[in-house]
Amino acid sequence: MTIERNTMSQHDRSPVTVIGLGAMGTRIAEVLLAGGHPTTVWNRTPGRADPLVAQGAVGSGDVAEAITASPLVIVCVLDYAAAREIVEPVAGELAGRTVIHYTTGTPRQAREMAQWAAAHGIEYVDSGMMATPPMIGKDGARFLYSGSKDAFERYRSGLELLGTAEYFGEDAGLASLYDLALLSAMYGMFAGFFHGAALVGSAGVPAADFAGQAAAWVTAMTAGLPYDAAFIDSGDYTTADEQTIAFNKSGFDTIVQASREEGVAVDLVAPLQALLAHQVAEGNGAASFARVFEGIRAGR
Ligand SMILES: NC(=O)c1ccc[n+]([C@@H]2O[C@H](COP(=O)([O-])OP(=O)(O)OC[C@H]3O[C@@H](n4cnc5c(N)ncnc54)[C@H](OP(=O)(O)O)[C@@H]3O)[C@@H](O)[C@H]2O)c1
Structure with a gap:
């Protein structure tokens, strides 16, 4: 494994427990381990920890035991339902520790x-x-990252091993x-x-040819x-410029x-056409193209 970031610099080397050894959790654990963090790992399905244990991690078959090994507990599983299923029964062991939660979910989740953790x-x-x-x-x-600023700052230098760490x-x-929003x-x-x-494919143009054109234009x-x-x-x-709603419509x-005309489905483009048409119908044809945002924010 090649680690290209920060491994030689001074950084926090707190013991860390990684819960969830899917593709992301495994790589997170590998990088932290290679960066000098004593690393304990747990996964629902036994066996996924074996390669990490071979690299020096401590594998645990018991989630509560894994948690008590470290002040910092990283959780990275499929979804929030799985994460809650794992952490709720071990709230007592997690008390007084820091959870950094990488599972993708909604802001509400x-x-x-965070409210559950604070309680x-x-x-x-x-x-x-x-x-x-x-x-x-x-x-x-x-x-x-968002949530406890104290925790983020305490562990930041170690988190920088994973990638650029930005706090919001x-x-x-x-x-x-x-x-x-970035994924959108x-x-x-x-x-x-x-x-x-x-x-362009309707004229037999390979997507590979179009990719270079599109990348330059979008950039x-x-x-x-x-x-x-x-x-x-x-x-x-x-x-005052030509980039109006009417022009873009x-x-x-x-x-x-x-x-x-070329037999291409309009599923992807029809929604923006509808948003533009709505703005024109509302009398905003002379407004900036950016006014489409107002229709999106208003839910239409
Ligand atoms: N892969 C990417 O490129 C990527 C990029 C950005 C964000 N993410 C997000 O990162 C998170 C992890 O993704 P991944 O690619 O690592 O997923 P993955 O490879 O499918 O791994 C899923 C992990 O969740 C565990 N899990 C699922 N249901 C569980 C349950 N009910 N109880 C306990 N553990 C459970 C699995 O354990 P088992 O081994 O026991 O099944 C496995 O460790 C997801 O939220 C994903 O959306 C992924």
């Missing part, structure tokens, strides 16, 4: 878990992982909120790419994000029409 004397930090398993411990991995605030739901932007990009690939267009954000944050969508109607 994170806040509810049991457990310090709680929630995290959103902007990484895939092979990225963890390497440049490019990004971890978002005491509201435990914030890491999840940012995580899901990512999925929008991929969805747009898939639709575009289907369009250039990201420069417009702060411009749109300024309209959204001010709530004033008055614009016309362009977008053409995309939808071309898709239909």
Whole structure:
């Protein structure tokens, strides 16, 4: 295993317990172990700890015993239901310790878990992982954190082994909120790419050819994000440039029409067409394209 981040720098080397040894939990444990943290691991299905034990981790068959080995307990399982199923029976053992929770969930789930933790004397930090398993411990991995600032600061240098550690605030739901918002932007990009690939594919163009074109175009267009954000944050969508609702509706109607003509499904593009049409119907044709945000925020 190659660890490319921070392993030689001074950092916290607190004992850590990792609960959940799926693809992500295993990689988290590997990186912390290689970074010098005495690491205890537990997984529901026995056997998944074996490779980590071979690398020096302590495997435990009992979750309560695993927890009492470390002041810091990392939980990374499939979903919140699984996480709650694991931690609730061992609240007593977790009391006085810190839980950093990496399982992906909603902001509400994170806040509810933070409330549960506070009621049991457990310090709680929630995290959103902007990484895939092979990225963890390497440049490019990004971890978002929210919840207890004291705990985040105490363990921060060790957490930096996993990837860039960014803290968003005491509201435990914030890491999840940012995580899901960033993923929304990512999925929008991929969805747009898939639709575009289907369009050029109707003329026999390989997706590989289109990928380079799309990457260059989308990269250039990201420069417009702060411009749109300024309209959204001010709530004033008055614009003198051509990027109006009416201008974009016309362009977008053409995309939808071309898709239909070429036999490409419009499932991905029809919702934005509807949002633009709604803005025009409301008399906002001359407003900035960014006004689409208002329709999304209002739930239509
Ligand atoms: N993989 C990614 O690229 C990625 C990226 C970002 C975020 N995430 C998030 O990270 C979390 C973990 O993902 P992963 O890829 O590591 O998943 P995974 O490989 O499918 O592993 C799931 C883990 O959850 C455990 N688990 C499931 N149900 C359980 C239950 N009822 N009780 C106890 N343990 C249970 C599994 O234990 P068993 O071994 O016993 O089945 C396993 O350790 C998920 O929330 C995922 O959305 C994943």
